Amino acid sequence: MARTVPSGELALGCQPRNDVAKRKADIGTLYRGSPGQWSWLAHRITGIAVILFLFAHVVDTAVVGWGPEAYDRVVAVYHNWVVKLLELGLVAAVLYHAINGVKIMLFDFWPATTRYMKPLSVASTGLFLLSMAPITWIMGRSILRSAGVL
Amino acid sequence: MAVETPERSPSSPARGPGAGFLGYRGRERPAGGFELWSWLFMRVSGVLLLVLAVGHVLIMHVVDEGVDRVDFGFVATRWGSPFWRTWDWALLVLALIHGINGLRVVVQDYVRWPGARLAVNMLFYSIGFILFVLGTVVVFTFDPSKWPGAV
Numbered sequence: 001m002a003r004t005v006p007s008g009e010l011a012l013g014c015q016p017r018n019d020v021a022k023r024k025a026d027i028g029t030l031y032r033g034s035p036g037q038w039s040w041l042a043h044r045i046t047g048i049a050v051i052l053f054l055f056a057h058v059v060d061t062a063v064v065g066w067g068p069e070a071y072d073r074v075v076a077v078y079h080n081w082v083v084k085l086l087e088l089g090l091v092a093a094v095l096y097h098a099i100n101g102v103k104i105m106l107f108d109f110w111p112a113t114t115r116y117m118k119p120l121s122v123a124s125t126g127l128f129l130l131s132m133a134p135i136t137w138i139m140g141r142s143i144l145r146s147a148g149v150l
Numbered sequence: 151m152a153v154e155t156p157e158r159s160p161s162s163p164a165r166g167p168g169a170g171f172l173g174y175r176g177r178e179r180p181a182g183g184f185e186l187w188s189w190l191f192m193r194v195s196g197v198l199l200l201v202l203a204v205g206h207v208l209i210m211h212v213v214d215e216g217v218d219r220v221d222f223g224f225v226a227t228r229w230g231s232p233f234w235r236t237w238d239w240a241l242l243v244l245a246l247i248h249g250i251n252g253l254r255v256v257v258q259d260y261v262r263w264p265g266a267r268l269a270v271n272m273l274f275y276s277i278g279f280i281l282f283v284l285g286t287v288v289v290f291t292f293d294p295s296k297w298p299g300a301v
Contacts, residue, residue: 044256047249047252047256048252048253048256050245050249051245051249051250051252051253054245054246054249054281055277055281058242058246058281058284058285059281059284061225061285061288062284062285062288064222064225064288064292065287065288065291065292067222067296067297068221068222068223068297071221071222071225072221072222075217075220075221075222078217078220079217079218084217087211087217090207090211091207091211091212094203094204094207095204095207098199098200098203098204101196101200102200105193105196105197108179108193135212138212138213138216139211139212139216142215142216142218146218
């Protein structure tokens with residue numbers, strides 16, 4: 001397609017596309033992606049984190065079948081404050097994956113909502129952060145108690 | 151079972167009415183076959199896990215002292231109820247399949263060589279199967295009366 005391309009764009013080696021409204025001011029600046037791209041990445045990372053934890057968690061729970069002495073020794077690991085910090089991360093990962101999953105299903109089963117992808121991404125991230133606030137408060141106090149600070 | 155899954159078709163931009171943000175709609179829904187069932191399963195199990203997994207995490211890790219109160223006696227009391235045994239078993243099964251199918255999709259993206267892809271997938275499927283058997287046996291055969299005085 002015949003199209004006049006400003007020399008600056010050619011020098012950057014990028015082919016501007018007609019169908020993607022890219023502001024001229026963006027050219028040459030840091031690539032920030034779209035909200036969907038970042039939530040895709042976060043969905044993937046949180047999902048991998050949760051399934052890898054699940055592999056360990058099924059084994060540690062199964063120890064309950066070997067009696068109280070064995071199980072209580074295993075579960076004591078979860079009462080360590082460093083492990084509790086990871087536990088807070090696990091809760092955050094599950095919640096993020098769940099809330100973002102609902103957003104994905106909304107887009108899948110009601111395609112018209114993809115027009116509002118940006119505000120919906122802001123809303124779902126906001127919901128996640130909002131729900132993490134009391135959880136971080138509660139679990140944070142437990143972490144500090146285990147660390148001997150509180 | 152489809153182990154050698156075909157490459158996903160490159161998503162083409164959807165234009166016109168119904169097209170989403172910037173005229174794109176992300177990855178296309180699979181057209182049919184195993185991948186469509188997998189796509190549907192992720193959504194159906196996702197809705198169930200919304201209750202099972204989020205509920206589990208809030209009950210076990212956040213409310214009422216969280217994990218501090220969890221010990222052998224706690225599990226024995228909790229699994230005294232068939233409701234929680236069923237909950238935990240459903241969570242085990244759905245989370246394993248949902249998670250391992252998710253890993254399969256990730257592996258499809260990053261492990262390009264077919265032999266390595268098969269090996270990595272087989273490793274995850276084997277771990278999943280072993281954990282399914284282990285978890286199922288423990289959830290349904292756990293009997294705290296074997297250790298009198300422990301509860």
